[in-house]
Amino acid sequence: MLGNSWEFGVVTYAVWKVGGILVPLNPAFNSPQVIAALSHLEAAHLIIGTETNLPYKPPRENISLLKQIVPDLESGKVESISVPSLKNIILVDNSEGRIQTERLKSTTPFGELINGFSSSRERAIVPDEPLHRDEIINIQFTSGTTSTPKAACLTHHSILNNGYFIGLRMGLTPEDVICCPPPLFHCFGSILGYMATATHGSAILFPSESFNAEATLRSIQEEAATGLYGVATMFVAELELLARGEIEMKGFEHLRTGIAAGSSVPSHLMEKLHDKLNLTGLTICYGMTETSPVSCMTTPDDPIEKRVDSVGRLLPHVEAKIVSVHDRKEILPLGEKGELVVSGYNVMKHYYNDPLRTAEVREVEIHTNPHTRVTDRKVWMYTGDEATMDEQGYVRITGRIKDLIIRGGENIHPLEVENCLFGMREVSEVSVVGVPDDRYGEVVAAFVVVHRGVRVGRDDAGRGEEGVDRLESDHEKGKGKGEVLTRDMVREWVRKELSNHLVPRYVFWIDEYPKTASGKIQKFKLRELGVRLLEEAGKGGNVVK
Template identity: 55%
Template sequence: MSMYTRACAGRAVRMAAATARRRAMSTAAAAAARTTVDEGYVPQEWQQRILGTEGLSIRTGPMEPALFTGTIPDHFASVVSRHGDRPAVIARSPTPNAHESTLTYHALDLVSNRLASSLSSIGVRKGDRVAVSLGNSAEFAALTYALFKLGAVLVPLNPTFNAQQVTAALSHLNAEVLIIGAVTDLAYRPGRGRSNKQLLETIVGDLQRSRIQSETVPSLKRVVVLDNRASHPDVNFPLDQFAALSSYETLLEGSDRTVKPDAPLDPADTINIQFTSGTTSAPKAAQLSHTAILNNGAFIADRMGLDPSDRIVVPPPLFHCFGSVLGYMATATTGAAILFPSPAFDPVATIRMAADTDATGLYGVSTMLVSIFEALDEGSLNLPVPQHLQKGIVAGSSVPESLMRTIYKRLGLQDLVICYGMTETAPVSCMTRPSDPFEQRTSSVGTPMPHTTVKIVDPLDHTRVLPLGERGELAASGYLVMKGYFGDPERTAQVRRTESDGRTWMYSGDEAEMDADGFVQITGRIKDLIIRGGENIHPLEVENCLFQLPGVQEVSVAGVPDERLGEAVAAFVIPRHGWTTADAQQEGDEAARRLSKDRVRDWVRTNLSSHLVPKYVFWVDDYPKTASGKIQKFKLQEMAKKMLADEA
């Protein structure tokens, strides 16, 4: 990687900023300014200096809209006063007891008051960490604001976590309250679920005892269970027999009046702890503030053009930032409606809700959109095609250009945008606009968000900002940066650092490049880079090529050990429905509907170059994924090693 002039340019930028600060401020004022910068405000003088670093990959987003300086409950109260009669949340439960719940903003305010009152009466206080393990539902939506009003910290857990994972999360956070469904709905399997009786017995012990005395989680004092058994009549969980468990329904008996928290709320308070997806390591508990998630949601809504008339279908889970911030916080800051088609992702339910409600927008990760198209192509389902979709977001992983074009063409999402971010930045730092040229909306993740600075640096020397067009590690700074990983200062220090310019930066581990207009392109994970015989191979380049091959539904590329070259390229291919696979070329009509490993290799050789051709091609039915839908490539590498060892 070329390093010409980078060190000098980087030093010049830092020295200029330092000189300006010394001349303009006293020591005390400088300290105050650093605090302000960390909260997201970028002085115009600094912004001009940053934007004036011609040729370097560093850009600051616009200063408008202004940052909201209050708390989430403050902002929510203003939305309720303006849009109280509008629908805030519309949620459906799965068959056989299909049911639709609607909460207006006024109703959401009242229900969250009742929940907050009841939670306060059982001892929930400001700063307490409350774990919520529920699918997308009106109940989860109301609980979110109830906890925010108390200043308690919402800790959303993946409902599919097993007892060991839930225990680890609760223990790490010293959580005293767990709110969980009687049944966990399963993605792609409507009406099918997992009883949580055994999970709770493992964590709590004797459920018939009147008080909780958990040996595995000593801090746990209360378990509240949402009775969602009506959608799962085959599940055996006799809730009325277990004195240790409290009922969610009893929480609704609280007062309608606004609850005053036991201590004043501060916008800088931690209000949400999100467990990271864990594509390369164990999940970490990122602490996010009112300021971070409130403004991020509002800026997302502004950039994509949301307004109170919008009805946005959001299948991504609320336990992830995609559902909770890009979805719920974006709609709730504008008076729009968020629509949950099912507690867990169901492509058929998603299509039907979008069509039935005349929805104007749809969110999803790439794998969700692929599943939606498969469902539409299944003629026996006779699904209606939504007619009013225009806005939407695809995020969570790279989006192939071919898929973007299909989304535009088949669903009519002409204002579809791409978001980039990470849990630790609350989460979005870059985003396209509906007005951006189509090429930019399909080949980039857009430009920096308001009050956010993004830079591309040398992965081996973070002080060196790279020239435009060079690939390096993306870092973000501003109001959106997490406060740190809960109880883990060592891993916090590895990725979150306050530098000599007084700004706190979050280093992403993602490889990216920036063009002269500030558009950022994500080229992969730095750890995913394949080094073959000394040459750097970017998996995303090969993946985008293979997505164009007829018969390929999904593809993921990873490096596997190779004795001669160090690493070899391996492609993990999911064939399209109706296609068969063979290891040799076929003749006749069957060849048009058959994939072979040679065909995969020839496609890459023809469209790219020979050194990018996969040495190994594996046919797979699915990928190991995180809860947010990101492919865990380290598990693919483990699969490849095992399969190759079995063949040896």
């Protein structure tokens, strides 16, 4: 049973005829999203904390959310019109006395649940029916970076073996201590983190209830961690603290390995992690919730260029092909860009109670050997990611197909522009999306987070300092005035490093990105924001000249 924090999330326990299934929910879900998930799953039990911890924010109380589900929490009985299947609410009191729970008679304290198990320790706890390796053990909601979350059904076989092979490729041993800031309600924490370390006898370190860059770095120093996990935005926040001198650059000598996953990792960031945090054996994992989650992974011994420019090779017992985005039946030659499709033990059974969306991404291929009459059944998962594969089997992800920007018939890959802009010393983070345009269909928009202390000129939404635009953009001439960044500097950098058609038509300054609670940037929300900012600035549907 899992408690509720940013790592642990909200947990539902849907009782089916065979045992039960754990369903971790993103704690950033609001009440309509939680209600929708519980109703969709016909969940009987809900485990939730009195508070939810989220990064960079005070704890959020959950009693108001619960009252949206069960209006009368004091009656002693769980009655919910919105979720009729709900029978029990198990409450984890993690508020340190900030929230009073005595009157919430409709809930069961988590402590009573644990004590109940303790008192029945002599009685064997067995499932109603024998468990099978292919039974569903976890319904994992997808992150929702490109659409609404979907409930992927994963099996004992898929998540146990995926964790084992991840740890094997990292070279984990019982002497390793892995620092794992990613959340346990996400596959990153639960499988790459817990399952990989558990199957290799390694220790796992959770530095804080919600992501905290300072707590992460200090826990590495204090516990002599040998590995560090994270997504790009987490690593950026940690490097920022070191760059500002808020954390001493010491105590990282034991670090050797780790995992960067969850989203594309720019090559410039990889190089900084090698240099600043001694993560010379940092590995890259690629996958998706629907593949339990990892399909491809680098190794600490891969050539450095493969570790910064690819997501490695397929894990054991996983197959892949690259197919045309226009014709799924056309398998492309090595080196050509297309959609990555994977098959193996790690592919989900289906989306829960959603055959239409399952059929969109999952295809069953059946072959019968004419001589032996043996039938081979293979399930393929269409990832939605554009990729190439070389003759050595290394896979390179070039972007989400949905994120692809089509400008006047030319395909633009956001990652290429992001990698370029990440090379600017003023830029802390950058995310690139396509926004609508009357002439070209779509144009490039760059959302830029600058380092602390950098002054910015006016962006295309009119935000920033007008006076900065009058300063000389040349860095040498700008000395004594502090570092500055203007939209013209951003455009000129891309023009010089790449080419004209990749230059951002729009540049926006932003303090933080819309993200999932696991740290992934939600690009579809950035697109919506870009459209809104342009409309407010009177530039909606602007024709590029």
